[in-house]
Amino acid sequence: MKNQLSYYKPDRPQHPNRHRSCVSVDDHFKLLKSSPEYRKNREEIERFTKEYIANRNELDAGLRVGIIKIPVVVHVVYNTAAQNVTDAQIQSQIDVLNEDYRALNTDLSSVPADFTPVIADTRIQFELASRDPDCQATTGITRTATTTTAFDHDSSAATAQLRNPVKFSASGGVDGWPSDRYLNIWVCNLVTGLLGYASFPGGPADEDGFAVDYESFGDTGTAAAPFHLGRTGTHELGHWLNVFHIWGGGTASCTDTDDVDDTPNQNFYNTGCPTHPSTSCANSGDMFMNYMDYVDDNCMVMFSAGQAARMEACMHGPRASLMASDALVPPSATTPAHLWMKDTFDDIGNEPNTESTVMYRSLDIWVRHSNDGVVQQEHQNPVYRSSGDRHNYVYVRVRCEGCTGQASGRLKLYWAKASTALAWPAPWDASIAVPALMGDAIGEQDTGNINAGDYSIFEFPWEPPSPDDYASFGADQGHFCLLARIETDTSSPFGMTFPEGGNLSQNVQNNKRIVWKNITVTEETADGGRYASVIVGNMNDTDRQIRLRFNLPRESRRRSVLDWGAVYVDLGEKLWGLWSLSGKKGTGVKPIEGTVIQVTQNDAWIELKLAPKTFNSIHTTVIPYVQTEESTEIFFMNIEQEEEQNGAYEVIGGQQFVLKTVGHLKPAKPCLIRWILALLNVLLRFIKKLIRFFSK
């Protein structure tokens, strides 16, 4: 068992240091005389951040499949009625954060073409808390009257209350909620010249969070131009997630750094709204439209992929506890502590799950090729090794919901050959061995006691079956599904609220102690496309009329995979024949050539009839429209199998294909051009001096 986080020591060799070799922003922290412990924490966090990023797979750069949702509490501290901002204004700030951090903001279109390849969807979302620290229902908003007319902030002050008076009741503000479970935001009247300020991870827990002036908060009510679009909150939150100012340190300099590779070197902060290219440090243009510069709200519109990578390291390092916070789960005071796992990022533990109908992509199970999964939680396709250490590692996060006490159970983990048609208990119980073993148990562990509101991550070593065993399936030989169940009783229904039946999807939806994962990261083809395959089958003893549905959701930047490339599905001769027999019934697809169809719209489907105990592979290829200018994006293709039951079609399973693309900034100008620019700069200064001399 591995509990939460211990700072990570990499097993693999690190990449060479790709950061600019400069004075880092952390030199500022070294100058803080007030807290040696803070300085030490900062050094440790930066070391961890660099290792985390260096150890990620190239295709994972800034592209986490899962979405992290952070519980927020907003503390309104007011001296006048106007400062007591409305619930609507608070919600407007949350909405802005959710748009900006998911690259869903409509003004994203103003990013110059030079920088569009590195626009990032951080895949972090925010929501006001539903549960307070005392396990009572809450709106996620507190309101406190104060006699303080304006709050100051002085990072160099010796005491916490002098540094952050608004964050303490004793100094006229209000105490925050536990920072390991909540993001604390204070809204108040800050002194003139201060729109907001934040805390970096590693600081004292009772000072953690950020403060925003009430006239720069949200995009309605008291928010006043030019800081009226909620971007002060976006900027401060960037610091809270360990992202530095884009220009680097506290003085104008071309030798400092923000420790991000894909933001151009920049001399100092920009204000107002410059016109691109606005150059400094011989760059091709400052990325002034970045949220971490100092421009007006209507001018800052993007994070870069490198900044998102730092946030990701932060969420898997110093702020990891927030990923398992129960603050978004409404309290159930009468229910004793009990174990559960999440089907989707927005699952709040209802039985049946009312938040989603897609049950096969739990984020509480993930596979890693090496035993680094407590920190590196990005799912990898299982890999078969014919020699040496054959182990992959499967991780399961078990949560304990409740207000007091603790709970325990028996965690059981299974694998199955990936397919859109999986039932229960076959094939997970090793009962289907033809044409090959289609599933089996991986292992089981006692969870031990887990405290209410806490969680644990369990590690299972696993040797995936040889792909050769599945040669008869054609290309889809190496993909597997995973299923985790927590039993709290040794006899049926094993502690499940709803007894398990043959429909696996229904079992998972009904019970919060069962989660399922069927996600495949697509493989890159030689021509820049992406390839994946899946098995479609009928595990029943009778014919089944099925629909294969192609769900291609819009993600960041409101784009779907159809905006990136053309989606082709090769049904193979057998399924093509069955589809033809059904009269080629379907929507949003068109035959292309041979047994290949093209999917032309979201929610497309085809209909056909499958004989009992038959399995067939389908092969999906996505060919990009443009091969040279890739953006940094993540797309999903969900292929779901629905079965006809009493005249209606019901989802029985599915597989999610993940498609990642990584864009890069154009190379910086050659050295010669940079020197010419520098020379011109010197000449310009000389000419200005001459003009001043002669004008005296």
Next chain:
Amino acid sequence: MKDKLPPSLFQKWLRSQEEEKSSSEQIYRPESFPFPRSRGRIGFNIENNGHFLYIGIAPENGRFPLMGQWNMRSKNTLNVTLESGVQLTIKLIKVEPNRLVIEMTDSSTL
């Protein structure tokens, strides 16, 4: 040379970036000036005894004070050494009681 500097120089100045037209010249105003709202505003306090306080932008926003020392480099140019090790050069263009125009560079700035 220190004695020839205008007495009004020795006070706390905050940058008034909204007034700046040139990319090289920086305009400063006394702290009491009615500045418009801004995300941040650097500044400095220069004393005639050689002490210098640079008011930088803190990594988490807000002020970040850095102590330093200054001395004359030439008739209108000051050298400043901050406790962080950063060396600044401040060229005085125009010194008025309510308005200061300078060029400020550090050794790394192009």
